[in-house]
Amino acid sequence: MLPAAAVDERCRAQRGALRAAGLVRVLSSIPWQPLARLLLLPALLLAAGLVAWVTDGPPRPLPADAPASAFSAARAMDHVRALAERPRPVGSPANAAARAMLIDRLRALGLDPQVQQRRSVRTVPWGGGLVFAADVANIVARLPGTPAPGAAGQDTAGQHTAGQGAAAPGADRPGAAETDGPTGGALLLMAHYDSRTHAPGAADDAAGVAAILETVRAVIAGGGVARDLIVLFTDGEEAGLLGARAFFEHHPWADQVGLVLNAEARGSRGTAVMFETSADNAALIRTYDRSVRPRQGNALTAAVYRRMPNDTDLSVALDHGLAGLNFAFIDGYFDYHAATDTPAHLDPASVQALGAQLLSATRAFGQGPLPPPPGTPQAGGSAVYFQIAGLFVHYPAAFAWPLTAVALAGVAGLVAWAWRAGRVRGADLVRAMTAQVRNGLVGAALLMALAALFSGGFDSVGLRRAMAAGDGLALGYTLALLAVMIGLGALDARGGGRPVRVALAVLVVAGLALGGVPWWAAAAVGALLAALGVPDRPVAARALWLGGLVWLGAWALAFQILLGPGSYVLVWPLLLATGAAAVTLRHSWPHDDWRCLALAALSAVPALLWAVSIGHFLFLALGVPVAAVLVVPAWLLALSATPLVVAAGRALGGALAWSAAGAAALTLAWVAMTAGFDARHPRPASLMLLVDRDTGSQHWVSRRADPGAWEANVLGARPTALDTSLLKLFGRSLTLYGRAVDEPIAGLAPGPVLDAAPGQGGATDLVLRPSGPGATLILSVASERPVRPVAVGGVALGADRALGLGEAGRLQFFYQGVPEDGLAVRLAHDAPLDVQAFELRHGWPPPVARRLPAQPADVMPAPSGFSHAVLRAVRRQVAPPPRGDDPADTADTAGPAGAEPPMR
Numbered sequence: 003m004l005p006a007a008a009v010d011e012r013c014r015a016q017r018g019a020l021r022a023a024g025l026v027r028v029l030s031s032i033p034w035q036p037l038a039r040l041l042l043l044p045a046l047l048l049a050a051g052l053v054a055w056v057t058d059g060p061p062r063p064l065p066a067d068a069p070a071s072a073f074s075a076a077r078a079m080d081h082v083r084a085l086a087e088r089p090r091p092v093g094s095p096a097n098a099a100a101r102a103m104l105i106d107r108l109r110a111l112g113l114d115p116q117v118q119q120r121r122s123v124r125t126v127p128w129g130g131g132l133v134f135a136a137d138v139a140n141i142v143a144r145l146p147g148t149p150a151p152g153a154a155g156q157d158t159a160g161q162h163t164a165g166q167g168a169a170a171p172g173a174d175r176p177g178a179a180e181t182d183g184p185t186g187g188a189l190l191l192m193a194h195y196d197s198r199t200h201a202p203g204a205a206d207d208a209a210g211v212a213a214i215l216e217t218v219r220a221v222i223a224g225g226g227v228a229r230d231l232i233v234l235f236t237d238g239e240e241a242g243l244l245g246a247r248a249f250f251e252h253h254p255w256a257d258q259v260g261l262v263l264n265a266e267a268r269g270s271r272g273t274a275v276m277f278e279t280s281a282d283n284a285a286l287i288r289t290y291d292r293s294v295r296p297r298q299g300n301a302l303t304a305a306v307y308r309r310m311p312n313d314t315d316l317s318v319a320l321d322h323g324l325a326g327l328n329f330a331f332i333d334g335y336f337d338y339h340a341a342t343d344t345p346a347h348l349d350p351a352s353v354q355a356l357g358a359q360l361l362s363a364t365r366a367f368g369q370g371p372l373p374p375p376p377g378t379p380q381a382g383g384s385a386v387y388f389q390i391a392g393l394f395v396h397y398p399a400a401f402a403w404p405l406t407a408v409a410l411a412g413v414a415g416l417v418a419w420a421w422r423a424g425r426v427r428g429a430d431l432v433r434a435m436t437a438q439v440r441n442g443l444v445g446a447a448l449l450m451a452l453a454a455l456f457s458g459g460f461d462s463v464g465l466r467r468a469m470a471a472g473d474g475l476a477l478g479y480t481l482a483l484l485a486v487m488i489g490l491g492a493l494d495a496r497g498g499g500r501p502v503r504v505a506l507a508v509l510v511v512a513g514l515a516l517g518g519v520p521w522w523a524a525a526a527v528g529a530l531l532a533a534l535g536v537p538d539r540p541v542a543a544r545a546l547w548l549g550g551l552v553w554l555g556a557w558a559l560a561f562q563i564l565l566g567p568g569s570y571v572l573v574w575p576l577l578l579a580t581g582a583a584a585v586t587l588r589h590s591w592p593h594d595d596w597r598c599l600a601l602a603a604l605s606a607v608p609a610l611l612w613a614v615s616i617g618h619f620l621f622l623a624l625g626v627p628v629a630a631v632l633v634v635p636a637w638l639l640a641l642s643a644t645p646l647v648v649a650a651g652r653a654l655g656g657a658l659a660w661s662a663a664g665a666a667a668l669t670l671a672w673v674a675m676t677a678g679f680d681a682r683h684p685r686p687a688s689l690m691l692l693v694d695r696d697t698g699s700q701h702w703v704s705r706r707a708d709p710g711a712w713e714a715n716v717l718g719a720r721p722t723a724l725d726t727s728l729l730k731l732f733g734r735s736l737t738l739y740g741r742a743v744d745e746p747i748a749g750l751a752p753g754p755v756l757d758a759a760p761g762q763g764g765a766t767d768l769v770l771r772p773s774g775p776g777a778t779l780i781l782s783v784a785s786e787r788p789v790r791p792v793a794v795g796g797v798a799l800g801a802d803r804a805l806g807l808g809e810a811g812r813l814q815f816f817y818q819g820v821p822e823d824g825l826a827v828r829l830a831h832d833a834p835l836d837v838q839a840f841e842l843r844h845g846w847p848p849p850v851a852r853r854l855p856a857q858p859a860d861v862m863p864a865p866s867g868f869s870h871a872v873l874r875a876v877r878r879q880v881a882p883p884p885r886g887d888d889p890a891d892t893a894d895t896a897g898p899a900g901a902e903p904p905m906r
Contacts, residue, residue, distance in 0.1 A: 039594060040653035043488070043646045046603060050610040057392040058615055060273040060331070060351035061296055061358060071224035073216055073361045075354035081107065081212035082353070083345045085195065086204035092136045092196045092238040092245075093776055093819010100195055101139055104211065104235055108143045111218055113233070115143040118253055122244035123797045131813045134242030135794050137821065140249050141195065141235040144188075145218060147368070148226040187260020187372050188230040189364065191217065192246070192315055194239030198339045199844050200863040200870065204348045205331075206338065210265030211235055213357040220361055227368025232259065236315050241818040246315035250322045260372040262326035263363055264316040265356055270342075271349035272333025272622065274356035277303050278316060280325040282381035285373035287396045290327070291387070293366030294359055300388040301399075302568035302616065303623075309564075325373050329359055332622050336469040336683055339865040347682075386567040390611055399567045406562045409573050412580040413555040416587070417548055425587050426545050434494070434541045434549035438641065440531065441490040444506055445483055445633040447527050451513025452479060452670065456677075462864075463686055463706065470683035474673045476621050481666035483636040489659030491640060492651025494541045495593075507531045543593035543648050547583050550641030551576065557638060571612050572638060578605035579642040586645075593645045594652075606643035613639040684862035685710045688869040689717070691850055692724075692738065695753040695876040703740035705868060712861045716854060717741060749849040753874030754779065754824075754841040760883045761828050765792055771824035772841045773874070778867075779825045780840040781815040787833040789813050794827055835880040844871045 063075035084103060090096040101117070108115040118140040126132040193210030197203025214233060221227055232255055236245030250256045276299035279286055291297065316328045331352040337343045374380035387396035420426045456475060457464035468475060486506070493502065507528055514524035558572035582605035591598040613635040620631055640647050650658050679685035688705040689712075701724060702716050709717050721739035751773035761767040770779050783789055791799050794815060817825045829835070846854065850872065863869040 039599065039649040040658050041650075042599060042603060043643070043650040044484075044658065046606070046610050046646070047484075047614070050614040053391050053611060054615040054618070057389070058273060058298065060271075060349070060355040063350040063354040071220055073213075073220055073354065073357040075350040075357065077219075078209075078212040078216040078353050078357055079345065079348075079350055081215050082204055082208045082348060085208040085211060086197075086202040086343075086345050089199055089201055090195070090197050090203065091199045091818060092138060092241050093821075095776075097196055097237070097819070098139075101141060101237075104141055104195060104215075107215060108141070108233065111215070111222065113143040113145060113218070115141055115233075118142055118248060120248040120252060121795050121797055122238060122248040123794045123799065124242045124244060124247055125791075125799065126242075131791075133791060133794055133799075133813070133815045134244060135797070135815065135817045135825070136238045136241045136244050136819055138236070138238040138245040138248050140237055140245045140253075141233075142249070142253065142255065143233045144255070145222070145226070145231040145233070147228045147230045188232045188255070188258050189227075189368050189372075190232045190234055190259045190262045190319075191265075191360070191364065192234045192236065192262055192319075193265040194236040194245060194315055196237050196240055196245075197343075198240050198865065199867045200341050200865065201339050201343045202341070202345075204343050204345045205267040205270045205334075205352070206343060207239070207265065207267055208345075209267050209331075209348060209353050209356060213265050213353060213360050216357055217361045217364055221364060221368070224365070227365060229260075229368045229372075230258075231364065231368060238818070239315055241816070243313060243315055243318050246318040250318050250324075256322070259319075259324055261367055262316060262319040262324055263360060263367075264314060264319070264326060264328045265360055266314050266328065266330040267352075267356075268330055268332040268335065268338055269622070270334035270337040270347050271352050272331040273298055274329050274331045274352065274359055275299055275303065275619075276327055276329050276359065277332075278307050278314075278326075278328035279304055280320050280327075281376040282374070282378075282384055283325075283376075284382045284385040284398060285371075286325060286327060287385040287387045289366050289370060289373070290363065291394050291396055293370075294362045296355065296358060297389065297394045298355070298359070300568075300571075300616075301386050302388070302565065302571050303619065305565040305568035306623075320376075323375055323377065325376055327363065329356055331356060332619075334472075335622065336466060336472070340686075341862040341865075342682070342684065384567055386570050388570055388612075389615075390608060402562060402567055402569055402573070405573050405577070406558055406569055409558060409576040409580065410555050412577065412584075413551045416580055416584050417552065420544070420548060420587055423587075425590075426542065426548055430542050430545035431549050431552075434545040435552060437490075437494040437541055438546070438549055438553055438637075441487065441494070441640070442633060442637040444490065444510065444531060445486045445637060447510040447514070447531065448482060448486060448506070449479055449633055450519075451510050452482065454519050455513055456670075456674070462866075463710075466683075466686055467677055467679065470679070471673045471677040474669065474677070476618065478666050478670040478673055479621070479632055480617075480636075481662050481669060483633060485659050485662035485666055487636055487640045488647055488651040488662065489656060491546070491644070491647040492656055492659065494546060495543050495648045496540055496652060543645065544587065546648065547586075547593070547644040550644045551580055551583060554579070554638060554641045571616065575606070575609035575612075575638070575642045578608065581605065594649045598645050599649060602643055602645040606639070606646065609639050609642045679710075679860050681859040684860045686864040686869070687713050687857075687861050688864040688866070689713050690738075690869060691743075691747070691872045692740070693750065693753055693872060693874045695874060698746075700743040700746055701738075701740045702743060703738040703873075705738060705864070705866075707739045709739075710861065712855065712858060743853075747849050747853060750847060750872070751874075754839055754876055756837065756839045756876045756878050758837070758878060758880045761792075764883050765828050765830045766835070766880055766883050768827045768829065768837065768880070769824060770827075770839050770841075772820055772822070773843070775820065775822040776843070777820055778842040778844075779815075779817045779820045780842060781817075781825065781827060782838040782840075783813040783815075783829065784836040785831055785833045787831065789835065790830040791815075792828040792830050795825055832882050834882060837878045837880055839876050839878075841874040842868070842871055843874075846870065847872065 064072060066074055066076040068074040085100055088096050090100045105115045120138060121135065122138050123133060123135045126134070191214045193214055194207045195211050197206065218231065218233060221231065234249060236249065238244030239246065276290065314328060316326050319326050337347055374382065384399040385396045386399050386402055387394070417431070421428060456468045456471070489502070510531070511524045511528040514527060515521055554572060554576045558569055558576050561569035561572050582601040585601055586598045617632055617635040624631055687710060690703050692701045692703045703724060704713050704717055704721060706713070707721065707723070709721065717740050721741055724738045724740060753773055755771045757769045759767050768781065770781055772779060791813065793799060795817065815825070815827055
C-alpha cells in the first residue's frame with residue numbers, strides 16, 4: 003500500500019495531465035490557419051500605422067536651456083506669445099505694434115532691420131477678375147556671411163552661383179549689379195507676420211517668424227555661416243501675397259537672393275513637412291537629404307500641391323525664377339485662420355519640427371553651394387524623393403519614365419503569359435476588373451455620404467464641426483473603407499452577396515441625400531452602382547489579382563503623366579506585386595497558400611506604409627469635403643495586395659469585414675455624439691450690421707439661413723433672405739439673411755463716399771473714401787462689355803497684369819487697411835458701369851455693441867472675415883467716358899500714391 007504522500011502526488015500528476023490534455027484539445031480546436039489569414043492584413047496595417055506614428059511624428063521640443071547653437075521650441079514660443087497676443091491684419095494698429103516688436107528683437111540679435119513700405123497690387127483672373135491691394139510694410143534684415151579665408155566671391159568649384167549665366171529677373175533694377183554675397187548669392191529666410199482679421203495667428207504665421215528668429219540666434223551662436231542671410235518678414239500675405247510681391251519686384255536685395263526657405267502653417271499641430279520645392283530640384287534634394295534633420299517630404303505631395311489653387315509667399319519667389327523650399331505643419335486644421343489660433347493651442351513640438359528643419363537647412367545651404375537657378379542648363383533636372391520607414395530615398399526624375407515602362411511591360415507580359423498558359427481566362431479578367439471598379443466607387447460614394455452627413459451637406463459650419471472631430475473621424479473613415487474593401491473583395495471571390503451590395507448602395511444613396519446632396523446626384527450615384535451589376539458567380543482569385551495589377555498599371559501611367567515624380571507611390575508597389583504574382587502563378591500556388599500570402603505581404607510593404615502615411619496626409623491637407631480621395635490609397639492597396647484582401651475577407655465567414663464595419667459604426671457614432679462646439683472649438687458666427695448709405699436702412703445680417711443660438715437672438719430663428727443680388731464676392735453671389743433693425747442705431751459713421759469722374763485718356767476715375775482709416779474697401783464693378791483696370795491706388799497695371807480681367811462676371815477690388823484718403827481706381831470702359839462699393843470695418847462700435855447680447859465662449863467670428871463687422875454699402879451707375887487716347891499711354895499713375903517711401 004502506497005503512502006498517503008505518494009497517492010497525493012500521483013493524483014496531482016493525473017490532474018495536471020488532464021488539464022494539459024484539455025488545453026491541447028482547446029488549442030487544437032482553434033482554426034489556426036483561418037485565424038492567421040484573418041489577422042495577417044490587419045496586423046500589417048497596424049504595424050504600418052505604428053511605423054508612421056514613430057517616423058512621421060514631430061520631435062520632442064527642446065527646453066529653454068538647450069545648447070545655444072541648437073533650436074529650442076521653448077525659446078521660439080516666447081516670440082510666438084509676444085507676437086500672437088491679438089490679430090494683426092495688414093494696416094491695423096496691432097500690425098504696427100507687431101512690426102515694432104520684431105524690429106526690436108532683430109536689433110537684439112545684432113541685426114540692422116529696415117522697413118520696406120510700398121503700395122502693392124495683385125491681380126487674379128477669377129470670376130471676372132480680382133484685384134488685391136494694400137499698403138504693406140515688410141521687415142528686412144541681413145546677417146553678413148563669415149566665409150573662410152580665400153573663399154570670398156565663389157562657391158564650391160563647378161557650382162553655379164548667383165550672378166553667373168542668364169540674368170536674373172529684374173536685373174535692371176537699382177542695385178541689381180551687386181548680385182553676389184560673400185559666397186555668391188544670399189540665403190533668404192521668409193515668413194509673414196500679418197494675420198487674418200479675427201485670428202491671433204500663433205501658428206499662421208507667428209510660428210514661422212519665431213522659427214526664423216530662433217534660427218538666426220542659433221546660427222550666430224554657432225559662429226555664423228559663410229553665406230549672407232537675409233531675413234524677410236512679409237506683410238500682407240493674408241491679403242494676397244502683397245508683401246512678397248513688393249519685395250521680389252521692387253527691393254534691391256531681391257536680385258541677390260540665391261535660395262529661399264519659407265516657413266508656413268495650416269493648422270496648430272503635427273510635424274513640419276517640406277511640401278514644396280522649386281523646379282529642377284535635384285541639387286536641392288541632395289543637400290536636403292544629406293544635411294536636414296528631421297527629413298519629412300515626398301515628391302507626390304509637391305506634385306499635388308503644384309496643381310492646387312493654394313499659394314504662399316514662396317509662390318511669388320518661384321514666379322521670379324528663384325529656387326526654394328517650403329516648410330509647414332498642417333494638422334489641427336480647425337484653428338486655421340480662426341480665433342482659436344492662439345499660443346495656448348499651438349503645439350511646441352510642431353514649432354520644434356519646423357525650426358529644426360529650418361536651422362539645419364540654413365546651415366547646409368549657408369555653408370555649401372547653392373543649387374543652380376531653375377530652368378538653366380546647369381540645373382540638372384528634378385528628383386524623385388520619398389520616405390519609407392524613416393529612410394529618405396531619392397534618385398533622378400529621368401529614371402521615372404523608364405521605371406514606369408518596365409512596370410507596365412511586366413504587367414502586360416504577366417497577363418499575356420497567364421492567358422496563354424491557361425492560368426486565367428479573358429472573361430474572368432474582365433469580370434474581375436469590373437468588380438474592382440465597382441468596389442472603388444462604392445468606397446468613394448460611402449465616404450462622400452459620411453462626409454456629407456458629418457458636415458451637414460458640406461456646409462461651412464458643419465465642416466468646422468467635422469474638423470473638430472479630427473482623428474476620430476479619420477479613424478471611422480479608415481475602418482469603413484477597410485470593411486468595404488475586404489468585404490466586397492471576398493464577395494467577388496466567393497460570388498453572390500447581392501443583399502449586402504444592395505444594402506450598401508441604399509446606404510450610400512441615403513447618406514448622400516440626408517447629407518444635403520441634391521437628390522438627382524444621389525440617384526445618379528445609385529444608378530451607376532446598379533449599372534455595374536453584382537457578380538453571382540465567383541471571380542477567380544488569380545483574375546482578381548491580375549485585374550488589380552492592370553488597374554494599378556493604368557493608375558501608375560496616369561500618375562506619371564499628371565504628377566511626374568509623384569508616380570513612385572504606384573510604380574514601386576506595382577513592380578513588387580507583379581514579381582510576387584509571377585512567382586505565385588509560375589508555381590500554381592493557391593491564393594490562400596502561406597507561400598502566396600507571404601510573397602504578397604512582402605511585396606505590399608511599401609504600399610502599406612505609403613497608404614497609411616499618405617492617406618493621413620491627404621485627409622489633413624484636403625479635409626472633409628473631399629474625403630472620398632482617401633479611397634484612392636485604400637483601393638490601390640487592395641489592388642496590389644489582392645491575396646491578402648481575399649484571404650482576410652473569406653476567413654471565418656467574413657469576420658474581419660463585419661468586425662471592421664462594427665468598429666466603424668461605433669467610432670462614427672461616438673464622433674457624432676461627442677463632436678460639437680465648445681469653448682475649445684467654438685461655433686463660427688457671421689453676424690454683421692449692414693448699413694445702406696443710399697437708403698439709410700440698417701439690417702442685422704448673416705451668411706447663414708440657420709444661425710446658431712447667439713445669432714438667432716439677434717436675427718430670429720429663421721431670418722429672411724435679403725435682396726443682395728448685386729453683392730458678388732469672388733465671382734459668386736453673397737446671399738445674406740437677416741432682418742431690419744428694430745430701431746435705427748444712432749451715432750454711426752456715415753459710411754463710404756463713392757465719386758466718379760472722367761480720367762485721362764478716356765478712362766473713368768472711381769474714388770472710394772471710407773469713414774475712417776483701417777477698414778477694408780471692396781469695389782465691385784459690372785458691365786455688359788469688358789472693363790480694363792488701368793491703375794489701382796496710383797499703381798499702374800500693365801497689360802500683362804490686367805490680362806483677362808473684366809471679361810465676364812464682376813471686376814472686384816479688395817483694399818485692406820485702407821488709408822483715410824481712400825482708394826482710387828482708374829478703369830477703361832466703353833459701356834455703362836454698375837458699381838457697388840462696401841466698407842467693411844471689423845469690431846462693434848459702442849452703439850452697436852449695446853444692442854447685442856453677450857457672446858458666449860463657444861462662439862467665435864467666422865474665419866472668412868465677414869463677421870463681427872459693420873458693412874456699409876453704396877451704389878452708383880457710371881456712364882462711359884468720352885473716347886480718347888489709350889488710358890494706359892496717358893495715365894498719370896506714378897505719383898506719391900504709387901511711390902515707395904524711403905527705407906528706414
